[in-house]
Amino acid sequence: MLVSTSVLSRAIFGITGVESLATSVFWCKFRWLIGPAGGLISITCICFAAIDRYLITSRQVNRHRWFTPRRAQYIIVIVVFVWFMTSLPNVFLYTFPSCSVTNAIYSQYLTFYNISTYSVFPLIILPIFSYLTWNNLRGGVMAGIGQNRLQSQVTRMMFAQFGLVFGASVPNMVLQSYLAATRNIAKTPLRVAQDGIVSCVLTMISFAPHAMVFYVYLAVSATYRENVRTVLFSCLPIINRVTPLNEQPLQRMTKTGTN
Template sequence: MSSTTTNQYEVTQLLDIAEDLFAYVGLTILLLGTIGNMINVISFARLESLKTLASSLFLLTSCIASQVVLVTGLLTRVIRGFSLIDPVYTSVVLCKVRWMIRTAAGAVSLTCVCLAAIDRYLSSCHNVHRHGLITIKRARWSIFISICFWSSIFSSYAVFYTAPTPLSCTIANPIFAYFTSYFNLFHYSILPLSVLSIFCMLTWHNLGQQPATYLRGGIRLYDQITRMLIAQSIDILITSFPNMIWQIYTVTSQSITKSSLRMAQENLINTICVLIGFSTHAITFYVYLLASSTFRKNVKDMLLRNRRIKPLSNANVIKVTITKTDQKVTLPIP
Protein backbone atom coordinates (compact mmCIF):
# COMPACT_ATOMS: atom_id res chain seq x y z
CA MET A 1 0.00 0.00 0.00
CA SER A 2 2.83 2.35 0.87
CA SER A 3 4.52 1.63 -2.47
CA THR A 4 1.28 2.30 -4.32
CA THR A 5 0.81 5.59 -2.48
CA THR A 6 4.39 6.62 -3.25
CA ASN A 7 3.96 5.84 -6.93
CA GLN A 8 0.74 7.81 -7.07
CA TYR A 9 2.45 10.76 -5.41
CA GLU A 10 5.29 10.62 -7.94
CA VAL A 11 2.81 10.42 -10.80
CA THR A 12 0.98 13.49 -9.51
CA GLN A 13 4.24 15.38 -9.06
CA LEU A 14 5.42 14.58 -12.58
CA LEU A 15 2.09 15.62 -14.10
CA ASP A 16 2.15 18.89 -12.14
CA ILE A 17 5.72 19.63 -13.31
CA ALA A 18 4.64 19.07 -16.92
CA GLU A 19 1.73 21.48 -16.53
CA ASP A 20 3.98 24.09 -14.89
CA LEU A 21 6.44 23.82 -17.75
CA PHE A 22 3.69 24.46 -20.26
CA ALA A 23 2.42 27.37 -18.18
CA TYR A 24 5.63 29.30 -17.59
CA VAL A 25 8.10 28.10 -20.24
CA GLY A 26 5.30 27.88 -22.80
CA LEU A 27 4.15 31.43 -22.04
CA THR A 28 7.73 32.70 -22.41
CA ILE A 29 8.12 30.96 -25.77
CA LEU A 30 4.73 32.27 -26.90
CA LEU A 31 5.48 35.90 -25.99
CA LEU A 32 9.02 35.97 -27.35
CA GLY A 33 7.94 34.12 -30.48
CA THR A 34 5.01 36.43 -31.14
CA ILE A 35 7.18 39.53 -30.78
CA GLY A 36 9.88 38.07 -32.99
CA ASN A 37 7.55 36.80 -35.69
CA MET A 38 5.70 40.12 -35.87
CA ILE A 39 8.97 42.02 -36.31
CA ASN A 40 10.06 39.51 -38.95
CA VAL A 41 6.81 39.95 -40.88
CA ILE A 42 7.06 43.75 -40.76
CA SER A 43 10.73 43.68 -41.74
CA PHE A 44 10.33 41.33 -44.70
CA ALA A 45 7.17 43.12 -45.82
CA ARG A 46 9.10 46.40 -46.02
CA LEU A 47 12.18 45.03 -47.70
CA GLU A 48 12.62 46.35 -51.22
CA SER A 49 14.44 43.13 -52.13
CA LEU A 50 11.22 41.21 -51.45
CA LYS A 51 10.09 42.18 -54.95
CA THR A 52 13.08 40.46 -56.54
CA LEU A 53 14.24 37.79 -54.08
CA ALA A 54 12.19 34.60 -53.78
CA SER A 55 13.93 33.55 -50.56
CA SER A 56 12.53 36.58 -48.73
CA LEU A 57 9.01 35.63 -49.76
CA PHE A 58 9.54 32.06 -48.55
CA LEU A 59 10.90 33.28 -45.20
CA LEU A 60 8.04 35.77 -44.81
CA THR A 61 5.49 32.99 -45.31
CA SER A 62 7.40 30.75 -42.93
CA CYS A 63 7.24 33.42 -40.19
CA ILE A 64 3.48 33.83 -40.66
CA ALA A 65 2.94 30.07 -40.54
CA SER A 66 5.15 29.82 -37.44
CA GLN A 67 2.99 32.36 -35.64
CA VAL A 68 -0.11 30.34 -36.55
CA VAL A 69 1.60 27.30 -34.99
CA LEU A 70 2.26 29.19 -31.76
CA VAL A 71 -1.28 30.56 -31.50
CA THR A 72 -3.13 27.36 -32.37
CA GLY A 73 -0.75 24.88 -30.81
CA LEU A 74 0.80 26.53 -27.76
CA LEU A 75 -1.77 29.07 -26.55
CA THR A 76 -4.30 26.47 -25.44
CA ARG A 77 -1.61 24.50 -23.60
CA VAL A 78 -0.50 27.65 -21.77
CA ILE A 79 -4.10 28.31 -20.75
CA ARG A 80 -4.37 24.74 -19.53
CA GLY A 81 -1.11 25.08 -17.57
CA PHE A 82 -2.42 28.05 -15.61
CA SER A 83 -6.11 27.19 -15.28
CA LEU A 84 -6.00 23.37 -15.62
CA ILE A 85 -8.78 23.78 -18.18
CA ASP A 86 -7.92 23.18 -21.82
CA PRO A 87 -10.37 24.92 -24.20
CA VAL A 88 -9.70 22.15 -26.73
CA TYR A 89 -11.22 19.60 -24.34
CA THR A 90 -14.47 21.53 -24.09
CA SER A 91 -15.30 21.51 -27.80
CA VAL A 92 -15.04 18.88 -30.50
CA VAL A 93 -14.81 21.66 -33.10
CA LEU A 94 -11.85 23.30 -31.35
CA CYS A 95 -10.22 19.88 -31.01
CA LYS A 96 -10.47 19.24 -34.74
CA VAL A 97 -9.53 22.76 -35.84
CA ARG A 98 -6.58 22.97 -33.48
CA TRP A 99 -4.89 19.83 -34.73
CA MET A 100 -5.62 20.44 -38.39
CA ILE A 101 -4.46 24.07 -38.55
CA ARG A 102 -1.56 23.66 -36.14
CA THR A 103 -0.11 20.67 -38.02
CA ALA A 104 -0.70 22.13 -41.49
CA ALA A 105 0.87 25.47 -40.49
CA GLY A 106 3.94 23.70 -39.10
CA ALA A 107 4.35 21.75 -42.34
CA VAL A 108 3.95 24.92 -44.44
CA SER A 109 6.52 26.75 -42.31
CA LEU A 110 9.15 24.03 -42.70
CA THR A 111 8.33 23.59 -46.39
CA CYS A 112 8.93 27.28 -47.05
CA VAL A 113 12.27 27.15 -45.23
CA CYS A 114 13.25 24.16 -47.38
CA LEU A 115 12.19 26.01 -50.54
CA ALA A 116 14.25 29.01 -49.45
CA ALA A 117 17.24 26.72 -48.91
CA ILE A 118 16.81 25.31 -52.40
CA ASP A 119 16.55 28.83 -53.83
CA ARG A 120 19.74 29.93 -52.06
CA TYR A 121 21.54 26.86 -53.36
CA LEU A 122 20.50 27.61 -56.92
CA SER A 123 21.54 31.26 -56.50
CA SER A 124 24.97 30.21 -55.25
CA CYS A 125 25.66 27.86 -58.18
CA HIS A 126 28.33 28.77 -60.71
CA ASN A 127 25.88 28.03 -63.52
CA VAL A 128 24.09 31.36 -63.98
CA HIS A 129 21.17 29.66 -65.72
CA ARG A 130 20.18 28.14 -62.35
CA HIS A 131 19.94 31.54 -60.65
CA GLY A 132 16.60 32.39 -62.18
CA LEU A 133 14.89 29.02 -61.85
CA ILE A 134 12.83 30.17 -58.85
CA THR A 135 11.23 33.47 -59.76
CA ILE A 136 8.87 35.50 -57.58
CA LYS A 137 5.92 34.21 -59.58
CA ARG A 138 7.03 30.61 -59.15
CA ALA A 139 7.67 31.24 -55.48
CA ARG A 140 4.11 32.48 -55.00
CA TRP A 141 2.75 29.46 -56.80
CA SER A 142 4.96 27.17 -54.71
CA ILE A 143 3.64 28.72 -51.51
CA PHE A 144 0.05 28.46 -52.70
CA ILE A 145 0.50 24.83 -53.71
CA SER A 146 2.19 24.06 -50.40
CA ILE A 147 -0.69 25.55 -48.40
CA CYS A 148 -3.28 23.69 -50.45
CA PHE A 149 -1.36 20.41 -50.32
CA TRP A 150 -0.78 20.35 -46.56
CA SER A 151 -4.28 21.63 -45.82
CA SER A 152 -5.77 18.80 -47.85
CA ILE A 153 -3.46 16.23 -46.24
CA PHE A 154 -4.26 17.30 -42.70
CA SER A 155 -7.97 17.77 -43.31
CA SER A 156 -8.04 14.11 -42.27
CA TYR A 157 -7.19 15.30 -38.76
CA ALA A 158 -10.47 17.19 -38.70
CA VAL A 159 -12.20 13.90 -39.39
CA PHE A 160 -10.38 11.55 -37.01
CA TYR A 161 -9.54 13.83 -34.09
CA THR A 162 -12.37 13.94 -31.59
CA ALA A 163 -13.15 14.44 -27.93
CA PRO A 164 -14.85 11.20 -26.83
CA THR A 165 -14.64 12.22 -23.16
CA PRO A 166 -14.64 15.64 -21.48
CA LEU A 167 -10.87 15.44 -20.82
CA SER A 168 -9.44 14.23 -24.10
CA CYS A 169 -8.73 15.30 -27.65
CA THR A 170 -7.32 12.31 -29.42
CA ILE A 171 -7.59 10.15 -32.52
CA ALA A 172 -10.33 7.63 -31.84
CA ASN A 173 -9.43 5.34 -34.75
CA PRO A 174 -6.48 3.12 -33.67
CA ILE A 175 -5.40 2.36 -37.25
CA PHE A 176 -5.22 6.05 -38.17
CA ALA A 177 -3.43 6.82 -34.90
CA TYR A 178 -0.79 4.20 -35.74
CA PHE A 179 -0.34 5.60 -39.25
CA THR A 180 -0.15 9.18 -37.95
CA SER A 181 2.78 8.39 -35.67
CA TYR A 182 4.91 7.28 -38.62
CA PHE A 183 3.71 10.04 -40.92
CA ASN A 184 4.46 12.78 -38.37
CA LEU A 185 7.94 11.37 -37.90
CA PHE A 186 8.51 11.51 -41.66
CA HIS A 187 6.97 14.86 -42.64
CA TYR A 188 7.94 16.89 -39.58
CA SER A 189 11.39 15.50 -38.82
CA ILE A 190 13.09 13.22 -41.32
CA LEU A 191 12.08 14.98 -44.56
CA PRO A 192 12.72 18.65 -43.66
CA LEU A 193 15.88 17.89 -41.69
CA SER A 194 17.27 15.90 -44.61
CA VAL A 195 16.44 18.60 -47.17
CA LEU A 196 17.89 21.41 -45.05
CA SER A 197 21.06 19.46 -44.25
CA ILE A 198 21.72 18.60 -47.89
CA PHE A 199 21.06 22.01 -49.43
CA CYS A 200 22.77 24.01 -46.68
CA MET A 201 25.93 21.93 -47.12
CA LEU A 202 25.73 22.35 -50.89
CA THR A 203 25.23 26.10 -50.54
CA TRP A 204 28.11 26.41 -48.10
CA HIS A 205 30.30 24.45 -50.50
CA ASN A 206 29.33 26.74 -53.38
CA LEU A 207 30.10 29.84 -51.34
CA GLY A 208 33.52 28.48 -50.50
CA GLN A 209 34.26 27.93 -54.19
CA GLN A 210 33.35 31.46 -55.26
CA PRO A 211 35.93 34.24 -55.65
CA ALA A 212 35.93 36.87 -52.93
CA THR A 213 33.44 39.71 -53.07
CA TYR A 214 34.56 42.90 -51.44
CA LEU A 215 32.96 45.99 -50.06
CA ARG A 216 34.60 49.36 -50.48
CA GLY A 217 37.23 48.93 -47.84
CA GLY A 218 38.09 45.31 -48.54
CA ILE A 219 35.81 43.51 -46.05
CA ARG A 220 34.58 40.13 -47.29
CA LEU A 221 30.81 40.07 -47.76
CA TYR A 222 28.53 37.05 -47.72
CA ASP A 223 24.98 37.18 -48.95
CA GLN A 224 22.93 38.22 -45.93
CA ILE A 225 19.84 36.21 -46.76
CA THR A 226 21.96 33.10 -47.24
CA ARG A 227 23.61 33.59 -43.86
CA MET A 228 20.24 34.07 -42.19
CA LEU A 229 18.86 30.96 -43.86
CA ILE A 230 21.83 28.78 -42.95
CA ALA A 231 21.59 29.97 -39.34
CA GLN A 232 17.86 29.23 -39.29
CA SER A 233 18.46 25.79 -40.75
CA ILE A 234 20.98 25.02 -38.01
CA ASP A 235 18.43 26.23 -35.46
CA ILE A 236 15.78 23.92 -36.92
CA LEU A 237 18.19 20.98 -36.90
CA ILE A 238 19.07 21.54 -33.24
CA THR A 239 15.56 22.19 -31.93
CA SER A 240 13.92 19.45 -33.99
CA PHE A 241 16.39 16.68 -33.17
CA PRO A 242 15.12 15.93 -29.60
CA ASN A 243 11.54 15.74 -30.86
CA MET A 244 12.59 13.44 -33.71
CA ILE A 245 14.33 11.07 -31.28
CA TRP A 246 11.27 11.10 -29.04
CA GLN A 247 8.96 10.39 -31.97
CA ILE A 248 11.12 7.40 -32.91
CA TYR A 249 10.88 6.11 -29.35
CA THR A 250 7.12 6.66 -29.31
CA VAL A 251 6.65 4.78 -32.55
CA THR A 252 8.80 1.84 -31.47
CA SER A 253 7.21 1.54 -28.02
CA GLN A 254 3.54 1.76 -28.97
CA SER A 255 2.91 -1.94 -28.30
CA ILE A 256 4.52 -1.93 -24.83
CA THR A 257 2.27 -2.02 -21.78
CA LYS A 258 3.31 0.82 -19.49
CA SER A 259 2.64 1.59 -15.84
CA SER A 260 1.09 4.87 -14.74
CA LEU A 261 4.46 6.00 -13.37
CA ARG A 262 6.25 5.32 -16.65
CA MET A 263 3.49 7.09 -18.58
CA ALA A 264 3.88 10.13 -16.31
CA GLN A 265 7.65 10.09 -16.84
CA GLU A 266 7.19 9.87 -20.59
CA ASN A 267 4.63 12.68 -20.45
CA LEU A 268 7.22 14.93 -18.81
CA ILE A 269 9.86 14.05 -21.41
CA ASN A 270 7.31 14.62 -24.16
CA THR A 271 6.46 18.03 -22.69
CA ILE A 272 10.12 19.07 -22.77
CA CYS A 273 10.55 17.85 -26.36
CA VAL A 274 7.33 19.58 -27.47
CA LEU A 275 8.40 22.89 -25.92
CA ILE A 276 11.79 22.62 -27.64
CA GLY A 277 9.89 21.90 -30.87
CA PHE A 278 7.74 25.00 -30.42
CA SER A 279 10.90 27.07 -29.96
CA THR A 280 11.69 26.23 -33.60
CA HIS A 281 8.86 28.58 -34.55
CA ALA A 282 9.67 31.17 -31.89
CA ILE A 283 13.38 32.04 -32.06
CA THR A 284 13.80 32.68 -35.79
CA PHE A 285 13.95 36.46 -35.31
CA TYR A 286 16.69 36.17 -32.68
CA VAL A 287 18.65 33.80 -34.91
CA TYR A 288 18.44 36.36 -37.72
CA LEU A 289 19.76 39.05 -35.36
CA LEU A 290 22.79 36.94 -34.52
CA ALA A 291 23.44 35.87 -38.10
CA SER A 292 23.11 39.13 -40.02
CA SER A 293 24.51 42.56 -39.20
CA THR A 294 22.40 44.05 -42.00
CA PHE A 295 19.23 42.61 -40.49
CA ARG A 296 20.19 44.01 -37.07
CA LYS A 297 20.69 47.44 -38.61
CA ASN A 298 17.38 47.27 -40.43
CA VAL A 299 15.52 46.34 -37.25
CA LYS A 300 17.29 49.06 -35.28
CA ASP A 301 16.41 51.68 -37.90
CA MET A 302 12.82 50.51 -37.96
CA LEU A 303 12.31 50.45 -34.19
CA LEU A 304 14.39 53.42 -33.07
CA ARG A 305 14.63 55.82 -35.97
CA ASN A 306 11.45 54.99 -37.87
CA ARG A 307 13.33 55.11 -41.16
CA ARG A 308 12.57 53.21 -44.28
CA ILE A 309 14.18 49.79 -44.07
CA LYS A 310 17.11 49.20 -46.36
CA PRO A 311 17.01 46.15 -48.57
CA LEU A 312 18.95 43.05 -47.58
CA SER A 313 20.90 43.32 -50.76
CA ASN A 314 24.53 44.09 -51.32
CA ALA A 315 23.84 47.71 -52.17
CA ASN A 316 27.42 48.88 -51.66
CA VAL A 317 29.08 45.94 -53.34
CA ILE A 318 31.27 46.72 -56.29
CA LYS A 319 31.65 44.18 -59.07
CA VAL A 320 35.12 42.69 -59.18
CA THR A 321 36.57 41.28 -62.35
CA ILE A 322 39.26 38.64 -61.84
CA THR A 323 41.43 37.95 -64.85
CA LYS A 324 42.91 34.48 -65.20
CA THR A 325 45.42 33.24 -67.73
CA ASP A 326 42.83 31.76 -70.06
CA GLN A 327 39.58 33.44 -69.10
CA LYS A 328 38.09 36.48 -67.47
CA VAL A 329 35.64 35.95 -64.61
CA THR A 330 33.21 38.74 -63.76
CA LEU A 331 31.81 38.26 -60.28
CA PRO A 332 28.01 38.66 -60.22
CA ILE A 333 26.33 40.73 -57.57
CA PRO A 334 23.73 38.62 -55.64
Protein backbone atom coordinates (compact mmCIF):
# COMPACT_ATOMS: atom_id res chain seq x y z
CA MET A 1 0.00 0.00 0.00
CA LEU A 2 2.83 2.38 0.85
CA VAL A 3 4.68 1.66 -2.40
CA SER A 4 1.51 1.88 -4.50
CA THR A 5 0.25 5.19 -3.12
CA SER A 6 3.66 6.87 -2.92
CA VAL A 7 5.30 5.68 -6.12
CA LEU A 8 2.14 6.07 -8.19
CA SER A 9 1.84 9.78 -7.42
CA ARG A 10 5.53 10.30 -8.23
CA ALA A 11 5.14 8.33 -11.47
CA ILE A 12 2.13 10.41 -12.52
CA PHE A 13 4.07 13.61 -11.83
CA GLY A 14 7.09 12.34 -13.78
CA ILE A 15 5.02 11.35 -16.83
CA THR A 16 2.43 14.13 -17.00
CA GLY A 17 4.00 16.92 -14.96
CA VAL A 18 0.80 17.07 -12.91
CA GLU A 19 1.10 16.82 -9.14
CA SER A 20 -1.84 14.54 -8.33
CA LEU A 21 -1.62 15.29 -4.60
CA ALA A 22 -2.19 18.99 -5.30
CA THR A 23 -5.06 18.50 -7.75
CA SER A 24 -7.22 15.95 -5.94
CA VAL A 25 -8.43 16.29 -2.37
CA PHE A 26 -9.35 12.61 -2.28
CA TRP A 27 -5.95 11.43 -3.50
CA CYS A 28 -4.15 13.70 -1.01
CA LYS A 29 -6.15 12.37 1.95
CA PHE A 30 -6.04 8.79 0.67
CA ARG A 31 -2.27 8.83 0.18
CA TRP A 32 -1.52 10.09 3.70
CA LEU A 33 -3.94 7.63 5.29
CA ILE A 34 -3.13 4.44 3.35
CA GLY A 35 0.57 5.08 2.75
CA PRO A 36 1.84 5.42 6.35
CA ALA A 37 -0.55 2.75 7.65
CA GLY A 38 0.51 0.29 4.94
CA GLY A 39 4.19 0.90 5.60
CA LEU A 40 3.84 0.36 9.33
CA ILE A 41 1.73 -2.79 8.83
CA SER A 42 4.48 -4.18 6.60
CA ILE A 43 7.27 -3.36 9.07
CA THR A 44 5.26 -4.79 11.98
CA CYS A 45 4.62 -8.05 10.12
CA ILE A 46 8.35 -8.38 9.43
CA CYS A 47 9.06 -7.93 13.14
CA PHE A 48 6.35 -10.44 14.12
CA ALA A 49 7.87 -12.93 11.68
CA ALA A 50 11.21 -12.55 13.48
CA ILE A 51 9.48 -13.16 16.83
CA ASP A 52 7.69 -16.20 15.38
CA ARG A 53 11.00 -17.71 14.20
CA TYR A 54 12.37 -17.37 17.72
CA LEU A 55 9.31 -19.02 19.29
CA ILE A 56 9.39 -21.94 16.83
CA THR A 57 13.05 -22.64 17.56
CA SER A 58 12.76 -22.08 21.32
CA ARG A 59 13.96 -24.77 23.73
CA GLN A 60 10.64 -24.52 25.56
CA VAL A 61 8.12 -26.53 23.55
CA ASN A 62 5.11 -24.65 24.93
CA ARG A 63 6.33 -21.51 23.15
CA HIS A 64 5.89 -23.24 19.80
CA ARG A 65 2.13 -22.89 20.19
CA TRP A 66 2.10 -19.19 21.12
CA PHE A 67 1.61 -18.07 17.51
CA THR A 68 -1.20 -20.27 16.21
CA PRO A 69 -2.81 -19.40 12.84
CA ARG A 70 -5.92 -18.13 14.63
CA ARG A 71 -3.91 -15.91 17.00
CA ALA A 72 -1.88 -14.63 14.08
CA GLN A 73 -5.09 -13.57 12.33
CA TYR A 74 -6.28 -11.73 15.42
CA ILE A 75 -2.91 -10.02 15.81
CA ILE A 76 -2.93 -8.88 12.18
CA VAL A 77 -6.44 -7.43 12.58
CA ILE A 78 -5.33 -5.54 15.70
CA VAL A 79 -2.17 -4.28 13.96
CA VAL A 80 -4.15 -3.04 10.96
CA PHE A 81 -6.66 -1.28 13.21
CA VAL A 82 -4.00 0.38 15.39
CA TRP A 83 -1.90 1.71 12.52
CA PHE A 84 -4.92 2.99 10.63
CA MET A 85 -6.09 4.81 13.75
CA THR A 86 -2.67 6.41 14.23
CA SER A 87 -2.70 7.55 10.58
CA LEU A 88 -6.25 8.89 10.73
CA PRO A 89 -5.24 12.41 11.92
CA ASN A 90 -3.39 12.83 8.61
CA VAL A 91 -6.76 13.00 6.86
CA PHE A 92 -7.62 16.16 8.76
CA LEU A 93 -4.22 17.80 9.19
CA TYR A 94 -2.82 17.48 5.65
CA THR A 95 -4.26 20.60 4.04
CA PHE A 96 -5.20 21.11 0.41
CA PRO A 97 -3.96 22.19 -2.13
CA SER A 98 -0.39 21.96 -0.81
CA CYS A 99 -1.13 18.50 0.65
CA SER A 100 1.24 19.19 3.52
CA VAL A 101 1.06 19.72 7.25
CA THR A 102 0.82 23.37 8.26
CA ASN A 103 0.42 22.73 11.98
CA ALA A 104 3.89 23.16 13.50
CA ILE A 105 3.20 20.96 16.53
CA TYR A 106 1.84 18.07 14.46
CA SER A 107 4.70 18.42 11.99
CA GLN A 108 7.21 18.05 14.82
CA TYR A 109 5.24 15.10 16.18
CA LEU A 110 5.36 13.38 12.77
CA THR A 111 9.14 13.67 12.70
CA PHE A 112 9.63 11.80 15.97
CA TYR A 113 6.79 9.42 15.12
CA ASN A 114 8.37 8.44 11.79
CA ILE A 115 11.82 8.01 13.30
CA SER A 116 10.45 5.84 16.11
CA THR A 117 8.17 3.60 14.05
CA TYR A 118 10.07 3.25 10.76
CA SER A 119 13.63 3.21 12.12
CA VAL A 120 14.07 2.69 15.87
CA PHE A 121 11.32 0.08 16.30
CA PRO A 122 12.55 -2.41 13.64
CA LEU A 123 16.22 -1.78 14.44
CA ILE A 124 15.57 -2.93 18.02
CA ILE A 125 13.20 -5.86 17.40
CA LEU A 126 14.95 -7.52 14.45
CA PRO A 127 18.50 -7.78 15.86
CA ILE A 128 17.29 -9.07 19.24
CA PHE A 129 15.04 -11.84 17.93
CA SER A 130 17.35 -12.72 15.05
CA TYR A 131 20.16 -13.29 17.55
CA LEU A 132 17.87 -15.34 19.83
CA THR A 133 16.79 -17.48 16.88
CA TRP A 134 20.37 -18.01 15.77
CA ASN A 135 21.31 -18.94 19.35
CA ASN A 136 18.49 -21.52 19.47
CA LEU A 137 19.61 -23.08 16.20
CA ARG A 138 23.23 -23.13 17.28
CA GLY A 139 22.20 -24.82 20.54
CA GLY A 140 20.90 -27.84 18.68
CA VAL A 141 17.19 -27.32 19.29
CA MET A 142 16.37 -28.51 15.77
CA ALA A 143 18.69 -31.52 15.82
CA GLY A 144 17.65 -34.49 13.74
CA ILE A 145 16.08 -32.56 10.85
CA GLY A 146 19.12 -31.25 9.03
CA GLN A 147 20.30 -28.82 11.69
CA ASN A 148 23.36 -27.51 9.85
CA ARG A 149 21.48 -26.88 6.60
CA LEU A 150 18.53 -25.32 8.42
CA GLN A 151 20.80 -23.09 10.49
CA SER A 152 22.63 -21.94 7.38
CA GLN A 153 19.41 -21.16 5.50
CA VAL A 154 17.75 -19.29 8.36
CA THR A 155 20.94 -17.39 9.23
CA ARG A 156 21.35 -16.14 5.66
CA MET A 157 17.71 -15.08 5.48
CA MET A 158 17.89 -13.26 8.83
CA PHE A 159 21.10 -11.41 7.95
CA ALA A 160 19.73 -10.47 4.52
CA GLN A 161 16.48 -9.22 6.00
CA PHE A 162 18.21 -7.21 8.71
CA GLY A 163 20.63 -5.75 6.18
CA LEU A 164 17.73 -4.66 4.01
CA VAL A 165 15.83 -3.07 6.90
CA PHE A 166 18.99 -1.46 8.30
CA GLY A 167 19.93 -0.05 4.90
CA ALA A 168 16.48 1.49 4.56
CA SER A 169 15.86 2.61 8.15
CA VAL A 170 19.10 4.50 8.75
CA PRO A 171 18.72 6.78 5.68
CA ASN A 172 15.13 7.47 6.73
CA MET A 173 16.32 8.39 10.23
CA VAL A 174 18.97 10.72 8.81
CA LEU A 175 16.48 12.32 6.43
CA GLN A 176 13.83 12.92 9.09
CA SER A 177 16.42 14.35 11.51
CA TYR A 178 17.82 16.68 8.85
CA LEU A 179 14.39 17.93 7.80
CA ALA A 180 13.49 18.60 11.43
CA ALA A 181 16.75 20.45 12.11
CA THR A 182 16.49 22.66 9.00
CA ARG A 183 12.74 23.26 8.99
CA ASN A 184 13.04 26.87 10.21
CA ILE A 185 16.22 27.74 8.30
CA ALA A 186 16.00 30.01 5.24
CA LYS A 187 17.29 28.15 2.17
CA THR A 188 18.39 29.30 -1.24
CA PRO A 189 16.59 27.89 -4.31
CA LEU A 190 19.67 25.80 -5.07
CA ARG A 191 19.68 24.23 -1.63
CA VAL A 192 15.94 23.58 -1.81
CA ALA A 193 16.50 21.73 -5.09
CA GLN A 194 19.41 19.77 -3.63
CA ASP A 195 17.37 18.84 -0.56
CA GLY A 196 14.52 17.76 -2.81
CA ILE A 197 16.75 15.40 -4.80
CA VAL A 198 18.32 13.88 -1.68
CA SER A 199 14.91 13.54 -0.04
CA CYS A 200 13.50 11.78 -3.10
CA VAL A 201 16.41 9.31 -3.28
CA LEU A 202 16.36 8.48 0.44
CA THR A 203 12.57 8.14 0.41
CA MET A 204 12.75 5.64 -2.44
CA ILE A 205 15.41 3.69 -0.53
CA SER A 206 13.13 3.58 2.51
CA PHE A 207 10.57 1.67 0.41
CA ALA A 208 12.99 -1.27 0.03
CA PRO A 209 11.76 -3.41 2.98
CA HIS A 210 8.20 -3.18 1.69
CA ALA A 211 9.02 -4.17 -1.89
CA MET A 212 12.17 -6.32 -1.82
CA VAL A 213 11.92 -8.81 1.07
CA PHE A 214 10.52 -11.49 -1.25
CA TYR A 215 13.36 -11.02 -3.76
CA VAL A 216 16.00 -11.03 -1.02
CA TYR A 217 14.70 -14.33 0.35
CA LEU A 218 14.62 -15.67 -3.20
CA ALA A 219 18.26 -14.74 -3.72
CA VAL A 220 19.75 -16.10 -0.49
CA SER A 221 17.72 -19.25 0.21
CA ALA A 222 17.68 -22.34 -2.02
CA THR A 223 14.85 -23.83 0.04
CA TYR A 224 12.76 -20.70 -0.42
CA ARG A 225 13.39 -20.78 -4.18
CA GLU A 226 12.32 -24.42 -4.30
CA ASN A 227 9.14 -23.65 -2.36
CA VAL A 228 8.30 -20.75 -4.67
CA ARG A 229 8.94 -22.94 -7.71
CA THR A 230 6.67 -25.63 -6.28
CA VAL A 231 3.87 -23.15 -5.65
CA LEU A 232 4.18 -21.62 -9.12
CA PHE A 233 4.16 -24.98 -10.90
CA SER A 234 1.25 -26.19 -8.79
CA CYS A 235 -0.81 -23.33 -10.22
CA LEU A 236 -0.14 -24.41 -13.81
CA PRO A 237 -2.67 -26.73 -15.48
CA ILE A 238 -1.51 -30.34 -15.69
CA ILE A 239 -1.86 -31.62 -19.25
CA ASN A 240 -2.25 -35.40 -19.50
CA ARG A 241 -2.22 -36.96 -22.95
CA VAL A 242 -4.95 -39.58 -23.30
CA THR A 243 -4.58 -42.09 -26.11
CA PRO A 244 -7.80 -42.34 -28.15
CA LEU A 245 -9.49 -45.74 -28.14
CA ASN A 246 -9.29 -46.10 -31.91
CA GLU A 247 -5.48 -45.89 -31.79
CA GLN A 248 -5.03 -48.72 -29.29
CA PRO A 249 -5.87 -51.65 -31.64
CA LEU A 250 -3.55 -50.18 -34.28
CA GLN A 251 -0.70 -50.00 -31.76
CA ARG A 252 -1.31 -53.61 -30.70
CA MET A 253 -1.41 -54.76 -34.34
CA THR A 254 1.83 -52.93 -35.06
CA LYS A 255 3.57 -54.58 -32.12
CA THR A 256 2.21 -58.01 -33.16
CA GLY A 257 3.39 -57.56 -36.75
CA THR A 258 6.84 -56.56 -35.55
CA ASN A 259 7.15 -59.63 -33.38
